[in-house]
Amino acid sequence: MNTPATSPRASSTPPPVDGQLVLADGQVFEGELFGAIVPIATGEVVFNTAMTGYQEVITDPSYAGQIITFTTPHIGNYGINATDFESVGTFCRGVVVRELARRRSNHRAQADLGALLFERGVPGIAGIDTRRLTRVIRDTGAIPGAFGTASEAELLAAARAEPGTDGVDLVRTVTTPVGYTIESLDPQSQRTIVAMDFGMKRNIARSLARYGRVEVVSAGTTAADILARDPDGVFLSNGPGDPAMAPYAVEAISEMLGKVPIFGICLGHQLLGMALGASSIKLPFGHHGANQPVKNLITNRVEIASQNHNFAIDAATLPSSVAMTHVNLNDDVCQGIRTMDAHAFSVQHHPEANPGPHDADYLFQEFADLMDAFASTKKAGA
Structure with a gap:
């Protein structure tokens, strides 16, 4: 896993579309999909409290099988670059943010976060009340979830079918x-x-x-x-x-x-x-x-x-x-x-x-x- 990561491309990405995040207990969060737009993405929903380092988090293999919720409300503001990859790729199932930065303001940036997720096939959803979602996870524990363009019923069924990280060799x-x-x-x-x-x-x-x-x-x-x-x-x-x-x-x-x-x-x-x-x-x-x-x-x-x-x-x-x-x-x-x-x-x-x-x-x-x-x-x- 020491092969250098390819430089992220600043290519155009699909415009955001409406989507939903549905937890296995039936709770629904509405937002806008970005990155790789898919009908259904599933995983164990967890929250991360780091205020910086979103690229390193997303490329950390330890997040395999999980959907990462960032508690910091503004994500993507300094873009991404080839140097800050922590592995050859992205292993998380998805990314949840409150507000996605559409512009990047850092001289090291080579592309934006949406471009990285689009290029690597990772779905994301923005506009989510991550404060409320984090409180849910904190009170009930990490919980399977699903998000995408599919119907609420389809997403709920997928979330309930998601095994999470228990009993799986990741x-x-x-x-x-x-x-x-x-x-x-x-x-x-x-x-x-x-x-x-x-x-x-x-x-x-x-x-x-x-x-x-x-x-x-x-x-x-x-x-x-x-x-x-x-x-x-x-x-x-x-x-x-x-x-x-x-x-x-x-x-x-x-x-x-x-x-x-x-x-x-x-x-x-x-x-x-x-x-x-x-x-x-x-x-x-x-x-x-x-x-x-x-x-x-x-x-x-x-x-x-x-x-x-x-x-x-x-x-x-x-x-x-x-x-x-x-x-x-x-x-x-x-x-x-x-x-x-x-x-x-x-x-x-x-x-x-x-x-x-x-x-x-x-x-x-x-x-x-x-x-x-x-x-x-x-x-x-x-």
Whole structure:
């Protein structure tokens, strides 16, 4: 998934047409369709509270299977460009906004948001009361929905037939089909990091490359294949959906525990937790945005973090050998774990922060330190 994205074209897009968003519970929201105009688009409707970074959000593979509602009322005002893609494409099912900017005002812009969605086949709907919609999701939880040009009855039937992200292996739909390598940005570093791609964003790979050569492998790669590369560390990336639907990844991680340092984020955090013996749970409406407050239980400092997930590790099921290191201050959900016995740690948030704050960037250095300490211990025991 490291192939450069093609430059977005500033081609003309179809004029907006009237449409409806219908939730599975029967609630209807009227608006104007833009982007790819389709009869019916379905997905699990979630809300994202980031104030900027809509292009990075839309191109984040973690949103596979979901319709993204932006709580910021004005979306598209600074356009889009080829540099800010976080993957080779767009994996979300649709985009919902209050007001779509028809003009862009940024010197980096190469096209507008509507052009991007049209070119990539992603439907969008504007003019929606996103404040009301967000309150619905917050009160009832993430809910299947459908929008498009079809009739209200057809959209309701489609919304009720939409399975959402429960019990679906979405990782297979976003992982890289062929492995690739990113050379180290530090010419002095001799480290080799194997990154398991469950839906990895580009800036994560760039962040890892500051500390060594990064070999990205597909989600289904076995532990034997990874360990045969003799890595200094293994990174477990972000990704979409239900971690219980990726038992192959949990198995591979389990077989690597104690043999190599491991660092996981987002879905990778959940998969590591399951490999260590914990269970996963689905949150009512998840954490989606660049302003989530997280407390580091080791330093007692509060960090603002970028997040996107609907599932989490059930802290009550963590074995005694695993310590919880971070907690979400909004709902007390487990945000980080560490086990010194297995030389592994993980966090629920995105430390690479695209988009978002850089409060958690230190975690990459902690991973580098863990790899170095493990290598020293291994050398001393040889």
